[in-house]
Amino acid sequence: MGEETRGHGDAGTRGRDAELSTPLADQLSAPNLLRSLASATCPACGHAKEYHKSLCLDCYRYLSPDRQHALYQRIDHGYDRAMLEALKVLGAKRFILPRAAQWGMWEGKREGTNEH
Numbered sequence: 172m173g174e175e176t177r178g179h180g181d182a183g184t185r186g187r188d189a190e191l192s193t194p195l196a197d198q199l200s201a202p203n204l205l206r207s208l209a210s211a212t213c214p215a216c217g218h219a220k221e222y223h224k225s226l227c228l229d230c231y232r233y234l235s236p237d238r239q240h241a242l243y244q245r246i247d248h249g250y251d252r253a254m255l256e257a258l259k260v261l262g263a264k265r266f267i268l269p270r271a272a273q274w275g276m277w278e279g280k281r282e283g284t285n286e287h
């Protein structure tokens with residue numbers, strides 16, 4: 172399905188660091204945003220946050236009131252853009268998601284799980 176981001180000029184960034192090289196905006200897909208909200212990991216700094224909050228308290232307080240307010244939008248009504256702006260302000264290089272093991276209940280089941 173033609174990945175347009177895979178052009179010339181980024182030859183050294185593929186492979187195991189592929190996730191890290193994904194543009195920040197591309198990481199803010201609805202599934203990722205929902206996964207982050209349902210987790211206890213701050214997507215900006217990786218520290219603990221409350222479930223269903225966008226960011227940890229430290230990151231949240233760092234934002235201006237306008238940006239804080241923007242994070243109360245619905246995911247399909249500008250939340251992704253608000254989060255992108257927030258991450259930029261916070262200097263986040265990527266959208267931090269919890270480790271796969273912690274999504275177990277969210278994903279249902281993981282590959283390689285033997286159920287006999």
Ligand SMILES: [Zn+2]
Pocket residue numbers: 213214215216217218226227228229230231
């Ligand atoms: Zn944080």
